[in-house]
Amino acid sequence: MKHYLHSFFSPNSIALLGASERASSIGRTVHQNLTSNAFAGPIYLINPNHDVLFEQPCFHSIMDVKQPVELAIIAAPAAVVTKLMDECGKCGVKAVIILTAGFGEGNDSGKRLQESVSHVARRYNIRFIGPNCLGLIRPNSGLNATFHSGKVDTGSIALISQSGALCTSILDWAKSRNIGFSAVVSIGGAADVHFGELLDYLTFDPQTKSILLYIEGINHARSFISELKRASRVKPVLVMKVGRHSQGSTAAQTHTGVISGEDDVFNAVLRQAGVVRGYRVYDLFVAATVLSTNKRLQGENLVIVTNGGGPGAIAADRASDLDLNLLPLSKHSKQQLNEVLPSNWSQDNPIDIIGDAPPQRYKQALSICLADKDIDGIVIILSPQAMTQPLEVAKLIIEAAKESAKMIICCFMGGAQVQQSRALLEKNHIPSYDTPEAAMEAFSYLVNFTRNQKLLLQAPEPLQKEVKVNIEGSKMVIENALSEGRTVLTELESMAILNAYHIPTTRAGLARDATEAVMLAESIGYPVVMKVYSKEITHKSDVGGVRLGISNAEAVKAAYQDIFVAVSKHYPDSEISGVTVESMYTKKNSRELLVGIANDKVFGPVITFGAGGTAVEIMGDREIAIPPLNKTLAQELMIHTRISKMLGKFRQLPACNISAIEHVLLRLSEMACELPWIKELDINPLVVDEENAIALDARIVVAHNAQIGRYTHMAIHPYPxxxxxxxxxxxxxxxxxxxxxxxxxxxxxxxxxxxxxxxxxxxxxxxxxxxxxxxxxxxxxxxxxxxxxxxxxxxxxxxxxxxxxxxxxxxxxxxxxxxxxxxxxxxxxxxxxxxxxxxxxxxxxxxxxxxxxxxxxxxxxxxxxxxxxxxxxxxxxxxxxxxxxxxxxxxx
Structure with a gap:
């Protein structure tokens, strides 16, 4: 069965609406591209002002074409696009590319135009790419439905880009490096056909071996993640996302009319989808080159073989920047290298085989490295010195690579002297770069790809069958608060929800007078913490509403009065219901964490983990994962933070109970899945020691939710x-x-x-x-x-x-x-x-x-x-x- 996007990539016939002979017009450029790239089907020219164009009949309307049209390309003014779409629908056209700009681009008239076009498309069941896009290229079949002026070579890389301008730049850059494409799609505003659908097509496209994405924003989060995960299980997917900082994000939203999510959330999405991210255009092709070899890492240990100390040092520095594991050489490998290398070789990694190294020396060093079972990847650097024979070295590398499954990456520095050698390496599918930094970055992409592919295999289930949680009780607490017009739960309400999900908390109770406070303190046991209890006050410590380390009944009575006096000065008209009395955590071996739930405007609920305490904003130590989680994903979430290094045995402190932290993260994941009313949840601090993890304070923000299905608020549908x-x-x-x-x-x-x-x-x-x-x-x-x-x-x-x-x-x-x-x-x-x-x-x-x-x-x-x-x-x-x-x- 043909894919429903087949008509875009392999149409039998095309109509160009807005065809023109006017110099520099889009209609003229598109016509030239369609007719000069060996497209086999008929091309119908449409323009109401002409009877003949390019010495061919020109129709005033697509309705005058009496033959079937499979793909329509619109290059006409924005004001008439709705009318043209309606005529396409009446003629049975099901695929349209709208090149025209002026839609949905930050102004009301553009948005109305886009809504009008979309409405017509839905009425006739038309799928369209665009508007405001460069178009689509399928080099293998001679289809170039764009206004890009350069030629695009056939290859195995598919490119999907939201920016037409960047798309043309990438194509020009790739042409200069003899890089070809299986497909190029510029989606512009993505008002209809979007990233997820194109990924679905390209995943199973036999011409496509790897996929590059340039993204400004996502407007179909669940489809995007689902298809991204599916694609990356079949072939490498590489992503460049702009809007990493607030200025870039604002620019991207203005440009495309879609929303940019927080960058750390987007990173989490890519990691869990098994995808590699680049931050420069060049990165995409560096990663594509190394991943297209289909060689994968069994581990992350890297060695560098070089004939120059300087290039080796540059490579080692970049490896450190990228947190790559430069493996110290084993005693056995050193002994073997001593037998074949000059006495003044570097004696460690990087392996400097000295500037006068002939091809045979490269071969011997490479053979020893390939035989070492602890070495997973090798970067070979060659600088063209007087006695170097680059072409012979390249041939020896090619032969060695055929006999080994280990990844070999080459860096032949220079220009004319190594050009032929690089071409030979590339022809034999050995990644080759012209700088040490690029070679290190290539290996890092392979490492990240391997790590992320492991995360991709994680398919967590909801955890209710492991721990029975009280979902209905939690809903009642939230609904009661919302019925009172409150969006911030009180501390006792927040703790009640945590308890419903089996997240350990301190013992606590509400005292409405000083005598009741003493009774609670005696029951809980000293020392205790006392906090003001008011549905109107969120940050209690800021208004003098917290007292710590209270150790006797007299102190309880005094603290009760002091809290009322202090809070009344700040909020004289606030309603104070009493004071909560809680047991005070006193263990010395604890570390403070912050865990919680946040809501991204694109991808919905996310789980956060990082360093806790009063300086959490200053520390900025936070990582994010997309729920639902399992133990592997929870562990991955933790290890990316700086605070994780302090959770093990540290100085005089015993190692923390990591399983207890995992338990809390998994409960939060389930909460994010089952309680869509939660918009923010902070447990700060979550104190953890060698025995347990306990929530000392919690803040939950809720809102009314109008979701239709059980998990429609989720970017990833939990296992049903x-x-x-x-x-x-x-x-x-x-x-x-x-x-x-x-x-x-x-x-x-x-x-x-x-x-x-x-x-x-x-x-x-x-x-x-x-x-x-x-x-x-x-x-x-x-x-x-x-x-x-x-x-x-x-x-x-x-x-x-x-x-x-x-x-x-x-x-x-x-x-x-x-x-x-x-x-x-x-x-x-x-x-x-x-x-x-x-x-x-x-x-x-x-x-x-x-x-x-x-x-x-x-x-x-x-x-x-x-x-x-x-x-x-x-x-x-x-x-x-x-x-x-x-x-x-x-x-x-």
Missing amino acids: VELVTTEVLKSGDVLQIRPIRPEDATIERNFVNGLSAEAKYFRFMQNIKELPQSMLVRFTQIDYDLEMALIAVVGTDSEEREIGVARYVTNIDKTSCEFAVVVADEWHRKGIAMRLMKALIDSARTEGLVSMEGMVLAENKAMLAFCHQLGFDVEQDKLDPSLCNVVKYLRE
Whole structure:
């Protein structure tokens, strides 16, 4: 089945609306690009003011073209674009590229124009790229639907850019370095087709081996993350994001009309999606070069081999900047190097083999490094000195690389003397750079890619089945506050929610007079902390509302009066309900942390972790992760902070209980998933010692939430544990039906490979021996918001076996879905397919879908009968009698 964006990348025919012969006009440049790049299909020129253009017939309207048009390109003034879109819709055009500027760009008239165009597009089910974009290029098929004036070579890199100007700069830069592209898409304002959809297409595009993204802002966060994760499981994805600082962010919003999220949140998104980030245009190609080799790291240990001390030192400095692990040489490797290198070699890493090094010396040093099992990557630096033979060295490196799986990166410094050597290395897929810094950066991208790919494999589930939390009680606390018109919970309310989620807190109670305060203190045990309790006062210490270290009854009475007097001076009209009395944490081995929930304006709730205490803003030690978390993601969140280095054994302090911190982070993750009313939550400090992690203070800000579905506030849909069911079959087998997970790749592959040839043919409508890797990724790395795959498994957790699967994928209209179901041959006629399909239909109905449809081979009589049994309408396809269309309406 063709992808719904196929018409943009491989159209059979094109109409150019706004064609022109006027010099320097967009219409003229686009026409020149379309006709000079060997596009095979017909090109129809549209301009109401001309009968002939470029010695070809020119139509006054696309409605005058009596032949089908698959792709329309609009290069006309903004004022007429809505009318042109309406005419495209009436002619049945389903794909449009709008090059025209003047839409949604920070002014009301532009926004109204964009809304008008989008409305027409929805009415006719038209998909469009733009507006305000450069267009699209597909070099391999001769399609250049842009106004870029240069030629673009065919290659294996796909580029998606929000900025047309930057896109042309990248293309010009790449041309000078003989870098080609599989596809180039400039999306401009991304009013319709967006990053997620283009990633979905390019992920399974056989011409594309790696994907580069230039991003100014994201306006479809969940789709973006889902497709980013799916793409990066199949091929390297490299991202450059502007708006890292407030000035850049403001500029980007003005330019594209989309919102830029906080940069540290965006970094967290990229890490968890297995993606590499660059900060310069050059970075994208450095990373693309090293990742396109398909060699991956088993570890992070790096050695440098150089024939010059200076370049080696530059490389080592850059390695330190990038926190790369320059491995000290083993005793054995040193002994071997001593046998083949001059006595004045550097004796460590970097390995300086001295300036007069001939090719054979490079070969010997490289062989020793490749044989060392502790070395994972090697950077070879060559400076063209009088006795150097760059081409011979390059040939030796190529031969060595063929025999080893280890990553070799080259830096042949200079110009004309090493140009031929670099070209030979690149031809043989060995990354080659002209500066030591670039070579180190290339290795760092490989390290980051490897780390992030490990995070990509994490697919956490909600944690309710591990720890039963009180969601309903928490909702009641929040709803009570909102009903009173309050958005900031009191400390006792905040602590109640933490307790509902099993986050340890200090013992506390509310005293409404001094006598009650003494009774509470005696019950809790001294020393205690006393704090003013008022629904109107948030920062208690700022108004004298906190007293610490109170150790007897007389002090309690005095503190009670002192708090009232101090607070009344600052807030004479505030309503003070009393004073909270809490046990005071007195252990000496603790460290103070800050953990919490924040809400990013693009990606929704995020989990924060960092150093706590009164100077938290000054310290600025904070990292972010996108929920839902699991233990691996929680650990990854911690290790990126400076405070994490103090959580282990430190001077006279014992190591902290890391598991206790993980427990708190996982509870916060679940809170972020299940309580969309929470906009901010700070636990500061969370004190942690060798035994426990305890919340001493908490502040929660809430707001009314108008979400439609359970997890619509989340950028990443949590694993839908509520769909898991278990039953015992008559055979005694325990059958579990559950949504598929990424880690099910092995049992999914074994299941498909074990199907009979007939079952495979009926399911895939073609003969396949085994499931291709790209299809396996697509089947297991799913977006639970847009699709569902329920698998039936038997056996234990350690030896699960998949025996059936039913899945649906939501169609572009977002109201219908396509389904498929298959059961292992030996499990036929045991009710497995019926159980799977009933669960799948219930899931689709819960998601609000209106209909479920599919295509069944007419010869598959058993499947057609099964569809009848489930209430599907069955009709033979009018265009292909070998197929039957089946549809079931999900609403009564």
